[in-house]
Amino acid sequence: xxxxxxxxxxxxxxxxxxxxxxxxxxxxxxxxxxxxxxxxxxxxxxxxxxxxxxxxxxxxxxxxxxxxxxxxxxxxxxxxxxxxxxxxxxxxxxxxxxxxxxxxxxxxxxxxxxxxxxxxxxxxxxxxxxxxxxxxxxxxxxxxxxxxxxxxxxxxxxxxxxxxxxxxxxxxxxxxxxxxxxxxxxxxxxxxxxxxxxxxxxxxxxxxxxxxxxxxxxxxxxxxxxxxxxxxxxxxxxxxxxxxxxxxxxxxxxxxxxxxxxxxxxxxxxxxxxxxxxxxxxxxxxxxxxxxxxxxxxxxxxxxxxxxxxxxxxxxxxxxxxxxxxxxxxxxxxxxxxxxxxxxxxxxxxxxxxxxxxxxxxxxxxxxxxxxxxxxxxxxxxxxxxxxxxxxxxxxxxxxxxxxxxxxxxxxxxxxxxxxxx
Numbered sequence: 001x002x003x004x005x006x007x008x009x010x011x012x013x014x015x016x017x018x019x020x021x022x023x024x025x026x027x028x029x030x031x032x033x034x035x036x037x038x039x040x041x042x043x044x045x046x047x048x049x050x051x052x053x054x055x056x057x058x059x060x061x062x063x064x065x066x067x068x069x070x071x072x073x074x075x076x077x078x079x080x081x082x083x084x085x086x087x088x089x090x091x092x093x094x095x096x097x098x099x100x101x102x103x104x105x106x107x108x109x110x111x112x113x114x115x116x117x118x119x120x121x122x123x124x125x126x127x128x129x130x131x132x133x134x135x136x137x138x139x140x141x142x143x144x145x146x147x148x149x150x151x152x153x154x155x156x157x158x159x160x161x162x163x164x165x166x167x168x169x170x171x172x173x174x175x176x177x178x179x180x181x182x183x184x185x186x187x188x189x190x191x192x193x194x195x196x197x198x199x200x201x202x203x204x205x206x207x208x209x210x211x212x213x214x215x216x217x218x219x220x221x222x223x224x225x226x227x228x229x230x231x232x233x234x235x236x237x238x239x240x241x242x243x244x245x246x247x248x249x250x251x252x253x254x255x256x257x258x259x260x261x262x263x264x265x266x267x268x269x270x271x272x273x274x275x276x277x278x279x280x281x282x283x284x285x286x287x288x289x290x291x292x293x294x295x296x297x298x299x300x301x302x303x304x305x306x307x308x309x310x311x312x313x314x315x316x317x318x319x320x321x322x323x324x325x326x327x328x329x330x331x332x333x334x335x336x337x338x339x340x341x342x343x344x345x346x347x348x349x350x351x352x353x354x355x356x357x358x359x360x361x362x363x364x365x366x367x368x369x370x371x372x373x374x375x376x377x378x379x380x381x382x383x384x385x386x387x388x389x390x391x392x393x394x395x396x397x398x399x400x401x402x403x404x405x406x407x408x409x410x411x412x413x414x415x416x417x418x419x420x421x422x
Contacts, residue, residue, distance in 0.1 A: 203270025293414030
């Protein structure tokens with residue numbers, strides 16, 4: 001009896017790996033091979049063609065986003081099993097010599113996979129121009145943040161905080177909205193905000209910190225963002241909360257900041273978009289925009305030397321040109337700019353439940369999401385949130401709050417000797 005497509009495929013892959021696959025495979029002919037639990041579903045031969053022309057993460061992402069590949073069962077558990085195989089080192093030891101390549105080509109021919117490369121999904125970013133030039137950065141930001149204000153309103157809580165929350169309770173009634181409120185309040189306390197102070201928010205998003213700081217701490221504030229959609233949304237929120245006389249929002253690049261200094265500066269998960277070469281300039285500008293003894297609060301994601309940009313999927317579909325680095329290198333940049341670092345607060349364990357809350361909201365509002373961003377867009381976001389949540393859970397990515405001060409020439413920092421500001 002001839003072997004099924006699934007059996008042939010799994011046999012070949014397991015031979016290369018020298019171990020069993022941790023996840024089942026179901027092919028277009030309905031045959032399933034592998035352990036109980038989630039299964040990778042190859043809906044048609046084109047699913048394998050994606051992998052033939054783009055082996056690895058990018059090919060898998062393209063196959064999933066296009067709908068040619070799916071996961072039967074729990075998507076998160078499927079990813080967890082695949083990452084476990086990756087951590088074991090088995091994938092890294094696979095080396096295709098001439099014999100293995102010949103076997104792969106022969107198998108592809110028998111399965112009817114050989115053909116022209118599929119056209120990448122329209123959702124992939126296609127940027128041009130000099131890396132991290134003003135024009136290219138505007139395009140990179142627009143690709144993600146100008147997707148749809150209505151979609152982000154659907155995904156997030158009322159605060160529109162699109163960054164790691166800070167979970168201070170495990171009570172059933174405690175929600176992501178509460179955790180975002182607690183994060184915003186913690187930032188304001190760390191910055192020592194008081195009525196009449198001036199706050200600069202670099203990369204202000206949809207205005208969560210601007211609105212919170214102005215309403216609850218009486219500050220005057222300026223926010224800058226490259227996203228036209230975000231700026232439009234923030235202006236509407238300021239009018240809604242009667243804050244337009246105390247808070248200004250601009251569509252502006254951080255490199256265009258000039259003028260009067262501020263009492264406090266925040267930049268919440270924006271530094272990832274700056275780029276490694278431009279990061280020293282970014283920190284110098286943050287330093288320049290602060291008055292002496294003024295405090296800086298950076299909340300930023302980190303990653304080790306492997307895939308510092310976030311990986312092929314993130315860079316093509318979510319945040320093109322982004323850069324994450326080990327925390328130690330970010331701290332070195334901040335110190336070199338002239339800041340004195342006063343506190344580093346690791347928050348990795350807070351991002352996983354934040355992302356899970358967004359994913360739950362996405363799935364609960366699937367039809368509305370499809371109406372706003374399409375079926376393919378929904379698949380992009382599902383993959384993004386599942387993968388991101390696991391990356392924080394498994395310590396492949398981190399997120400930290402860095403509190404720093406611009407000292408005076410005499411070394412004064414204007415902060416209490418104890419951590420009362422916490």
